[in-house]
Amino acid sequence: MATKIRLQRHGKKGKPFYHVVVADARAPRDGKFIDRIGSYNPNTNPATIVLDFEKALDWVNKGAQPTDTARAILSYKGVLYKKHLQGGVKKGAFDEAKAEELFADWTSANEARIDGKKGNLSTAKEEARKTALAAEAKKKEDRAAAIAAKNAPVAEEVVAEEEAVEAPEVAETTENTEETEG
Template structure:
Protein backbone atom coordinates (compact mmCIF):
# COMPACT_ATOMS: atom_id res chain seq x y z
CA UNK A 1 0.00 0.00 0.00
CA UNK A 2 1.54 3.31 -1.11
CA UNK A 3 1.07 6.08 1.45
CA UNK A 4 1.11 9.78 0.73
CA UNK A 5 1.40 12.82 2.92
CA UNK A 6 -1.06 15.27 1.45
CA UNK A 7 -3.52 18.06 2.14
CA UNK A 8 -7.17 17.49 2.98
CA UNK A 9 -9.27 20.58 2.20
CA UNK A 10 -11.71 22.08 4.66
CA UNK A 11 -13.23 25.54 5.11
CA UNK A 12 -15.67 27.46 3.00
CA UNK A 13 -15.40 28.67 -0.56
CA UNK A 14 -12.61 31.21 -0.89
CA UNK A 15 -11.30 30.51 2.64
CA UNK A 16 -9.49 27.18 2.50
CA UNK A 17 -8.10 25.42 5.55
CA UNK A 18 -6.14 22.20 5.20
CA UNK A 19 -5.32 19.21 7.36
CA UNK A 20 -2.00 17.52 6.64
CA UNK A 21 -2.77 13.80 6.61
CA UNK A 22 -1.19 10.46 5.75
CA UNK A 23 -3.50 8.58 3.41
CA UNK A 24 -3.54 5.69 1.00
CA UNK A 25 -2.66 6.99 -2.46
CA UNK A 26 -5.88 5.48 -3.85
CA UNK A 27 -8.17 7.25 -1.34
CA UNK A 28 -10.05 10.39 -2.43
CA UNK A 29 -8.69 13.81 -1.50
CA UNK A 30 -11.11 14.48 1.35
CA UNK A 31 -11.80 10.81 2.06
CA UNK A 32 -10.31 8.26 4.43
CA UNK A 33 -6.90 8.84 5.93
CA UNK A 34 -4.57 6.90 8.18
CA UNK A 35 -3.38 9.66 10.50
CA UNK A 36 -3.70 13.42 10.81
CA UNK A 37 -0.31 15.10 11.22
CA UNK A 38 -1.22 18.76 11.47
CA UNK A 39 -2.91 21.72 9.84
CA UNK A 40 -2.10 24.44 7.32
CA UNK A 41 -3.89 27.79 7.09
CA UNK A 42 -2.89 29.83 4.01
CA UNK A 43 -5.29 32.68 4.89
CA UNK A 44 -2.89 34.28 7.38
CA UNK A 45 0.26 36.16 6.51
CA UNK A 46 2.66 34.36 6.95
CA UNK A 47 0.75 31.09 6.61
CA UNK A 48 0.07 29.21 9.84
CA UNK A 49 1.48 25.69 9.92
CA UNK A 50 1.00 23.37 12.91
CA UNK A 51 2.70 19.98 12.58
CA UNK A 52 3.46 17.09 14.90
CA UNK A 53 7.15 17.09 13.99
CA UNK A 54 8.05 13.66 15.40
CA UNK A 55 5.12 11.80 13.82
CA UNK A 56 5.75 13.47 10.47
CA UNK A 57 9.44 12.57 10.58
CA UNK A 58 8.53 9.00 11.45
CA UNK A 59 6.17 8.76 8.46
CA UNK A 60 8.74 10.28 6.09
CA UNK A 61 11.39 7.82 7.34
CA UNK A 62 9.04 4.86 6.79
CA UNK A 63 8.50 5.82 3.16
CA UNK A 64 5.41 8.02 2.94
CA UNK A 65 5.74 10.24 -0.13
CA UNK A 66 4.69 13.89 0.31
CA UNK A 67 2.89 15.68 -2.50
CA UNK A 68 4.54 18.77 -3.98
CA UNK A 69 2.75 21.22 -1.67
CA UNK A 70 3.33 19.04 1.37
CA UNK A 71 6.99 18.67 0.42
CA UNK A 72 7.28 22.47 0.46
CA UNK A 73 5.53 22.65 3.84
CA UNK A 74 7.71 19.90 5.33
CA UNK A 75 10.82 21.58 3.97
CA UNK A 76 9.69 24.90 5.47
CA UNK A 77 9.23 23.29 8.88
CA UNK A 78 12.55 21.41 8.68
CA UNK A 79 11.28 17.82 8.57
CA UNK A 80 13.12 17.02 5.34
CA UNK A 81 16.31 18.70 6.60
CA UNK A 82 16.17 16.61 9.77
CA UNK A 83 15.77 13.46 7.63
CA UNK A 84 18.76 14.55 5.57
CA UNK A 85 20.88 15.04 8.69
CA UNK A 86 19.82 11.64 10.07
CA UNK A 87 20.94 10.07 6.78
CA UNK A 88 24.35 11.70 7.25
CA UNK A 89 24.57 10.26 10.76
CA UNK A 90 23.71 6.76 9.48
CA UNK A 91 26.44 6.99 6.84
CA UNK A 92 28.96 8.20 9.39
CA UNK A 93 29.53 11.63 7.85
CA UNK A 94 28.23 13.37 10.99
CA UNK A 95 27.86 12.63 14.67
CA UNK A 96 24.57 13.01 16.54
CA UNK A 97 25.86 16.16 18.25
CA UNK A 98 26.94 17.77 14.98
CA UNK A 99 23.58 16.99 13.39
CA UNK A 100 21.69 18.40 16.38
CA UNK A 101 23.89 21.52 16.33
CA UNK A 102 23.31 22.09 12.60
CA UNK A 103 19.57 21.61 12.98
CA UNK A 104 19.42 24.02 15.94
CA UNK A 105 21.36 26.65 13.95
CA UNK A 106 19.03 26.21 10.97
CA UNK A 107 15.97 26.49 13.23
CA UNK A 108 17.26 29.70 14.81
CA UNK A 109 17.94 31.21 11.38
CA UNK A 110 14.49 30.22 10.15
CA UNK A 111 12.78 31.66 13.24
CA UNK A 112 14.70 34.90 12.75
CA UNK A 113 13.47 35.19 9.17
CA UNK A 114 9.88 34.53 10.20
CA UNK A 115 9.92 37.09 13.01
CA UNK A 116 11.61 39.57 10.66
CA UNK A 117 8.81 39.16 8.15
CA UNK A 118 6.15 39.53 10.84
CA UNK A 119 7.73 42.72 12.20
CA UNK A 120 8.14 44.20 8.72
CA UNK A 121 4.48 43.48 7.96
CA UNK A 122 3.30 45.10 11.19
CA UNK A 123 5.56 48.13 10.71
CA UNK A 124 4.32 48.56 7.13
CA UNK A 125 0.75 48.34 8.38
CA UNK A 126 1.41 50.95 11.09
CA UNK A 127 3.13 53.25 8.61
CA UNK A 128 0.20 52.99 6.20
CA UNK A 129 -2.17 53.80 9.06
CA UNK A 130 -0.12 56.90 9.99
CA UNK A 131 -0.10 58.11 6.38
CA UNK A 132 -3.86 57.62 6.14
CA UNK A 133 -4.40 59.60 9.36
CA UNK A 134 -2.16 62.42 8.09
CA UNK A 135 -4.03 62.56 4.78
CA UNK A 136 -7.35 62.55 6.63
CA UNK A 137 -6.24 65.40 8.90
CA UNK A 138 -5.11 67.43 5.88
CA UNK A 139 -8.47 66.93 4.15
CA UNK A 140 -10.28 67.90 7.33
CA UNK A 141 -8.27 71.14 7.57
CA UNK A 142 -8.99 71.95 3.92
CA UNK A 143 -12.71 71.36 4.45
CA UNK A 144 -12.68 73.53 7.57
CA UNK A 145 -10.91 76.33 5.66
CA UNK A 146 -13.42 76.09 2.81
CA UNK A 147 -16.36 76.23 5.22
CA UNK A 148 -14.80 79.16 7.10
CA UNK A 149 -14.28 81.04 3.83
CA UNK A 150 -17.87 80.38 2.80
CA UNK A 151 -19.35 81.45 6.14
CA UNK A 152 -17.12 84.53 6.60
CA UNK A 153 -18.94 87.90 6.47
CA UNK A 154 -18.73 89.69 3.15
CA UNK A 155 -15.89 92.08 3.97
CA UNK A 156 -14.83 92.50 0.35
CA UNK A 157 -17.90 94.62 -0.55
CA UNK A 158 -17.16 97.04 2.29
CA UNK A 159 -13.58 97.52 1.15
CA UNK A 160 -14.46 97.96 -2.53
CA UNK A 161 -16.35 101.26 -2.19
CA UNK A 162 -13.65 102.70 0.02
CA UNK A 163 -11.09 102.09 -2.68
CA UNK A 164 -13.30 103.71 -5.31
CA UNK A 165 -13.78 106.82 -3.19
CA UNK A 166 -10.10 107.29 -2.58
CA UNK A 167 -9.16 107.91 -6.20
CA UNK A 168 -12.08 110.32 -6.61
CA UNK A 169 -10.83 112.33 -3.68
CA UNK A 170 -7.41 112.63 -5.26
CA UNK A 171 -8.92 113.89 -8.51
CA UNK A 172 -10.73 116.65 -6.62
CA UNK A 173 -7.53 118.12 -5.28
Protein backbone atom coordinates (compact mmCIF):
# COMPACT_ATOMS: atom_id res chain seq x y z
CA MET A 1 0.00 0.00 0.00
CA ALA A 2 1.39 3.42 -1.01
CA THR A 3 1.45 5.77 1.98
CA LYS A 4 1.80 9.52 1.99
CA ILE A 5 2.72 11.98 4.69
CA ARG A 6 0.39 14.89 4.12
CA LEU A 7 -1.66 17.63 5.75
CA GLN A 8 -5.25 17.20 6.88
CA ARG A 9 -7.08 20.53 7.04
CA HIS A 10 -9.01 21.58 10.14
CA GLY A 11 -10.07 24.95 11.53
CA LYS A 12 -12.60 27.47 10.35
CA LYS A 13 -12.76 29.38 7.10
CA GLY A 14 -9.78 31.72 6.77
CA LYS A 15 -8.05 30.22 9.83
CA PRO A 16 -6.62 26.87 8.75
CA PHE A 17 -5.02 24.40 11.12
CA TYR A 18 -3.45 21.23 9.83
CA HIS A 19 -2.74 17.77 11.21
CA VAL A 20 0.30 16.05 9.73
CA VAL A 21 -0.85 12.50 9.03
CA VAL A 22 0.27 9.32 7.33
CA ALA A 23 -2.50 8.11 5.04
CA ASP A 24 -3.13 5.75 2.17
CA ALA A 25 -2.49 7.64 -1.07
CA ARG A 26 -6.01 6.78 -2.29
CA ALA A 27 -7.79 8.19 0.80
CA PRO A 28 -9.40 11.65 0.57
CA ARG A 29 -7.59 14.67 2.01
CA ASP A 30 -9.58 14.93 5.23
CA GLY A 31 -10.58 11.26 5.32
CA LYS A 32 -9.24 8.11 6.88
CA PHE A 33 -5.60 8.10 7.98
CA ILE A 34 -3.16 5.58 9.44
CA ASP A 35 -1.24 7.67 11.97
CA ARG A 36 -1.18 11.28 13.17
CA ILE A 37 2.41 12.47 13.60
CA GLY A 38 2.01 16.18 14.29
CA SER A 39 0.30 19.49 13.65
CA TYR A 40 1.00 22.68 11.72
CA ASN A 41 -0.50 26.10 12.49
CA PRO A 42 0.31 28.72 9.83
CA ASN A 43 -1.72 31.42 11.62
CA THR A 44 1.10 32.27 14.04
CA ASN A 45 4.29 34.10 13.12
CA PRO A 46 6.54 32.11 12.82
CA ALA A 47 4.30 29.13 12.06
CA THR A 48 3.87 26.64 14.91
CA ILE A 49 4.96 23.11 14.05
CA VAL A 50 4.57 20.23 16.51
CA LEU A 51 5.99 16.98 15.18
CA ASP A 52 6.66 13.58 16.75
CA PHE A 53 10.21 13.30 15.40
CA GLU A 54 10.62 9.55 16.00
CA LYS A 55 7.30 8.61 14.38
CA ALA A 56 8.00 10.84 11.38
CA LEU A 57 11.50 9.38 10.94
CA ASP A 58 10.12 5.85 11.24
CA TRP A 59 7.48 6.47 8.55
CA VAL A 60 10.00 8.12 6.20
CA ASN A 61 12.33 5.15 6.67
CA LYS A 62 9.43 2.79 5.89
CA GLY A 63 8.93 4.55 2.55
CA ALA A 64 6.07 6.99 3.14
CA GLN A 65 6.29 9.75 0.55
CA PRO A 66 5.72 13.31 1.85
CA THR A 67 3.78 15.85 -0.19
CA ASP A 68 5.54 19.13 -1.04
CA THR A 69 4.34 21.01 2.04
CA ALA A 70 4.89 18.01 4.31
CA ARG A 71 8.40 17.65 2.86
CA ALA A 72 9.11 21.29 3.75
CA ILE A 73 7.86 20.70 7.30
CA LEU A 74 9.93 17.53 7.71
CA SER A 75 12.98 19.31 6.34
CA TYR A 76 12.43 22.26 8.68
CA LYS A 77 12.31 19.93 11.68
CA GLY A 78 15.34 17.92 10.50
CA VAL A 79 13.68 14.56 9.81
CA LEU A 80 14.96 14.39 6.24
CA TYR A 81 18.47 15.43 7.31
CA LYS A 82 18.49 12.71 9.98
CA LYS A 83 17.43 10.15 7.32
CA HIS A 84 20.23 11.41 5.08
CA LEU A 85 22.77 10.97 7.88
CA GLN A 86 21.49 7.46 8.62
CA GLY A 87 22.00 6.61 4.94
CA GLY A 88 25.62 7.79 5.24
CA VAL A 89 26.13 5.54 8.28
CA LYS A 90 24.71 2.53 6.38
CA LYS A 91 27.06 3.20 3.46
CA GLY A 92 30.03 3.49 5.82
CA ALA A 93 30.85 7.14 5.04
CA PHE A 94 31.05 7.87 8.78
CA ASP A 95 30.10 6.28 12.06
CA GLU A 96 27.01 6.78 14.24
CA ALA A 97 28.80 9.18 16.63
CA LYS A 98 29.82 11.48 13.77
CA ALA A 99 26.22 11.44 12.47
CA GLU A 100 24.88 12.40 15.90
CA GLU A 101 27.47 15.21 16.16
CA LEU A 102 26.53 16.57 12.73
CA PHE A 103 22.83 16.44 13.60
CA ALA A 104 23.41 18.18 16.95
CA ASP A 105 25.36 20.96 15.18
CA TRP A 106 22.58 21.37 12.62
CA THR A 107 19.93 21.44 15.36
CA SER A 108 21.73 24.15 17.34
CA ALA A 109 22.24 26.26 14.19
CA ASN A 110 18.58 25.84 13.25
CA GLU A 111 17.40 26.86 16.74
CA ALA A 112 19.67 29.93 16.62
CA ARG A 113 18.19 30.89 13.25
CA ILE A 114 14.64 30.49 14.57
CA ASP A 115 15.44 32.52 17.71
CA GLY A 116 16.97 35.23 15.51
CA LYS A 117 13.81 35.39 13.43
CA LYS A 118 11.65 35.62 16.55
CA GLY A 119 13.92 38.38 17.88
CA ASN A 120 13.68 40.30 14.61
CA LEU A 121 9.90 39.97 14.64
CA SER A 122 9.67 41.27 18.20
CA THR A 123 11.96 44.23 17.48
CA ALA A 124 10.00 45.01 14.31
CA LYS A 125 6.78 44.88 16.32
CA GLU A 126 8.29 47.19 18.96
CA GLU A 127 9.49 49.63 16.29
CA ALA A 128 6.03 49.66 14.69
CA ARG A 129 4.50 50.38 18.09
CA LYS A 130 6.94 53.27 18.71
CA THR A 131 6.25 54.70 15.26
CA ALA A 132 2.51 54.49 15.87
CA LEU A 133 2.91 56.27 19.23
CA ALA A 134 5.00 59.02 17.62
CA ALA A 135 2.42 59.46 14.86
CA GLU A 136 -0.35 59.59 17.45
CA ALA A 137 1.53 62.24 19.44
CA LYS A 138 2.09 64.33 16.28
CA LYS A 139 -1.58 64.03 15.36
CA LYS A 140 -2.56 65.11 18.88
CA GLU A 141 -0.23 68.15 18.68
CA ASP A 142 -1.65 69.11 15.26
CA ARG A 143 -5.17 68.79 16.60
CA ALA A 144 -4.27 70.99 19.61
CA ALA A 145 -2.67 73.56 17.31
CA ALA A 146 -5.77 73.61 15.10
CA ILE A 147 -7.99 74.16 18.12
CA ALA A 148 -5.72 76.94 19.36
CA ALA A 149 -5.76 78.53 15.91
CA LYS A 150 -9.55 78.30 15.83
CA ASN A 151 -9.79 80.02 19.22
CA ALA A 152 -7.09 82.62 18.40
CA PRO A 153 -9.02 84.51 15.64
CA VAL A 154 -11.68 85.39 18.20
CA ALA A 155 -9.04 87.30 20.20
CA GLU A 156 -7.71 88.95 17.03
CA GLU A 157 -11.23 90.11 16.09
CA VAL A 158 -11.54 91.83 19.48
CA VAL A 159 -8.26 93.62 18.83
CA ALA A 160 -9.42 94.51 15.30
CA GLU A 161 -12.68 95.94 16.69
CA GLU A 162 -10.71 98.07 19.18
CA GLU A 163 -8.58 99.40 16.32
CA ALA A 164 -11.72 100.13 14.31
CA VAL A 165 -13.14 102.10 17.22
CA GLU A 166 -9.92 104.15 17.45
CA ALA A 167 -9.69 104.65 13.70
CA PRO A 168 -12.87 106.80 13.32
CA GLU A 169 -11.57 109.21 15.94
CA VAL A 170 -8.44 109.65 13.87
CA ALA A 171 -10.58 110.13 10.78
CA GLU A 172 -12.70 112.75 12.53
CA THR A 173 -9.56 114.59 13.56
CA THR A 174 -8.40 114.76 9.96
CA GLU A 175 -11.80 116.05 8.82
CA ASN A 176 -11.70 118.79 11.44
CA THR A 177 -8.30 119.96 10.28
CA GLU A 178 -9.52 120.12 6.67
CA GLU A 179 -12.56 122.23 7.65
CA THR A 180 -10.49 124.74 9.56
CA GLU A 181 -8.11 125.12 6.66
CA GLY A 182 -10.88 125.73 4.17
